[in-house]
Amino acid sequence: MRMSRMLAIAAITATFPIIASAADTATATLMGPKISIGTVTLTQGPNGVLVSADVTGLTPGAHGFHIHQTGSCTPDFKAAGGHYNPGGGGHGILDAGGHHAGDLPNIHAGADGSARADYFTADVTLADGAANSVFDADGSTIVIHENPDSYGADAGAGGRVACGVIIRN
Numbered sequence: 618m619r620m621s622r623m624l625a626i627a628a629i630t631a632t633f634p635i636i637a638s639a640a641d642t643a644t645a646t647l648m649g650p651k652i653s654i655g656t657v658t659l660t661q662g663p664n665g666v667l668v669s670a671d672v673t674g675l676t677p678g679a680h681g682f683h684i685h686q687t688g689s690c691t692p693d694f695k696a697a698g699g700h701y702n703p704g705g706g707g708h709g710i711l712d713a714g715g716h717h718a719g720d721l722p723n724i725h726a727g728a729d730g731s732a733r734a735d736y737f738t739a740d741v742t743l744a745d746g747a748a749n750s751v752f753d754a755d756g757s758t759i760v761i762h763e764n765p766d767s768y769g770a771d772a773g774a775g776g777r778v779a780c781g782v783i784i785r786n
């Protein structure tokens with residue numbers, strides 16, 4: 618009787634580290650040309666990453682939305698480099714030669730310029746040390762473009778209108 622109670626207490630204690638590590642999240646605060654225009658939250662799940670975007674200040678319509686390879690948005694958004702592409706290969710989620718790990722579907726802004734989007738991707742991880750981690754040596758960014766991504770080999774998404782460095786919470 619006493620032994621089984623001790624085992625029960627031990628079992629409860631052992632579950633706490635699992636609960637504490639369940640919410641591995643990161644946030645990118647998106648900056649427009651001058652001001653903050655939104656946030657993107659990345660949540661590590663058992664089989665991939667949930668990417669949730671909440672943005673304002675966009676022009677109405679579709680905009681390319683990607684994870685870029687360098688964790689910097691300064692002195693300008695070109696500092697973010699190209700699309701995160703640890704596996705090699707070409708651009709475009711609908712292209713035969715694609716796709717980059719950082720390629721995600723477009724985000725769509727309403728008439729008021731606001732947009733919400735949830736994506737799930739198994740192409741990246743928040744785990745340190747993994748080959749496809751957004752937390753590699755130089756970090757990663759979220760970038761939104763002025764035009765929609767074609768999803769083909771030529772993205773055609775144009776300039777960069779928002780950029781945020783992905784930072785672990």
Ligand code: CU
Binds near residue numbers: 762
């Ligand atoms: Cu991009």
Ligand code: ZN
Binds near residue numbers: 683708717719720
């Ligand atoms: Zn790409």
